[in-house]
Amino acid sequence: MSQTLIVSTQGRGVIDITAQVNAQLKKADAQLCHVFVTHTSASLIITGNEDPDLLLDVEDYFKKQVADADPNYRHKGQGDLDMSGHIRSILTGEAKTIPIINGKLALGKFQGLYLYEHRSGNNTRKLIITEL
Amino acid sequence: MSQTLIVSTQGRGVIDITAQVNAQLKKADAQLCHVFVTHTSASLIITGNEDPDLLLDVEDYFKKQVADADPNYRHKGQGDLDMSGHIRSILTGEAKTIPIINGKLALGKFQGLYLYEHRSGNNTRKLIITEL
Amino acid sequence: MSQTLIVSTQGRGVIDITAQVNAQLKKADAQLCHVFVTHTSASLIITGNEDPDLLLDVEDYFKKQVADADPNYRHKGQGDLDMSGHIRSILTGEAKTIPIINGKLALGKFQGLYLYEHRSGNNTRKLIITEL
Numbered sequence A, B, C: 001m002s003q004t005l006i007v008s009t010q011g012r013g014v015i016d017i018t019a020q021v022n023a024q025l026k027k028a029d030a031q032l033c034h035v036f037v038t039h040t041s042a043s044l045i046i047t048g049n050e051d052p053d054l055l056l057d058v059e060d061y062f063k064k065q066v067a068d069a070d071p072n073y074r075h076k077g078q079g080d081l082d083m084s085g086h087i088r089s090i091l092t093g094e095a096k097t098i099p100i101i102n103g104k105l106a107l108g109k110f111q112g113l114y115l116y117e118h119r120s121g122n123n124t125r126k127l128i129i130t131e132l
Helices: A018-024 A052-065 A082-092 B018-024 B052-065 B082-092 C018-024 C052-065 C082-092
Strands: A003-010 A013-016 A032-037 A042-048 A095-101 A111-117 A122-131 B003-010 B013-016 B032-037 B042-048 B095-101 B111-117 B122-131 C003-010 C013-016 C032-037 C042-048 C095-101 C111-117 C122-131
Touching: A003 A013, A003 A018, A003 A111, A013 A052, A018 A111, A032 A042, A032 C095, A042 A052, A042 A082, A042 A095, A042 B082, A052 B082, A082 A111, A082 B082, A082 C042, A082 C052, A082 C082, A095 B032, A095 B095, A095 B122, A095 C095, A111 A122, A122 C095, B003 B013, B003 B018, B003 B111, B013 B052, B018 B111, B032 B042, B042 B052, B042 B082, B042 B095, B042 C082, B052 C082, B082 B111, B082 C082, B095 C032, B095 C095, B095 C122, B111 B122, C003 C013, C003 C018, C003 C111, C013 C052, C018 C111, C032 C042, C042 C052, C042 C082, C042 C095, C082 C111, C111 C122
Parallel strands: none
Antiparallel strands: A003 A122, A013 A111, A032 A095, A032 A122, A042 A111, B003 B122, B013 B111, B032 B095, B032 B122, B042 B111, C003 C122, C013 C111, C032 C095, C032 C122, C042 C111
């Protein structure tokens, strides 16, 4: 009953997946959509979609709050953005549950659903979408 | 099947909506209640309801952690509490899912469900309540 | 329909409850598992299970970001880790919703589900598990 959504990422930053998730909704009478990232250094956020600057400010915030390559990190060896990526993912969360009304995500006018990639390089992220 | 809950807010701070949400529960055999805020500068938290000071300390924490009117913000023009409100909302989240037992939210004795308004002025916040 | 899971904690830190939650899953056709902590100074996180050092770095992060026994806290009297525990719980959240596939939590290979105890001493934490 669940579906898989694969998102390719090219380095740290957010990708608006609202349209992709909407396009996968299938169940006529579903009331809730659950989206789940199966990784620990990528996450999901819902935030304002009206201004790209807003998304840059969000990234600035996390960059300042969660040190990359902190020399005190014990968990090392997977790159400078790895441990910070785990912490960012904990702070933002791996899942979102969103109401479905008339077969579409019932987001507010200015809400977008974003996959937040926290690592560098090219990554393939697997999401699980469940409708209930 | 979902319902709308409108909450009027008067400036930054939390509003206990536990009783309001409980009052809207209708579905006899529902097991989960999902509450969703359709805005990007208001959010939901569940925290201790036994001491108003606890809620003031929570506000102090976010005020210290997320700068209002940071001169480095790119996203400006909607007031000093706007960009910080977006970041606070990301950190706390726009939705809560809570078990329902015997037709009521199965919160712990000291848990309250709060709408967290992050902006100044008077705002009308639309929440979507879904029972499953 | 929901079940209770009791977890005994011995001071601040994380406890992997993935296997315990999996063992309680009963509903043949369930698609989602919702786990809810009924307390305000313990929470749930999903993060990497491949390296215990990662979990220590997570604790270091929260210890640095949320002051224990901050003299400015108004809410006092329940111990040095109490108010910080409430803030940590808000930042990490009291609930997780996880897809179920073939009767098991459909976590990624490196994802573990952890109860995060934020207080000192021995505590008995009651969780509610709901399958839908």
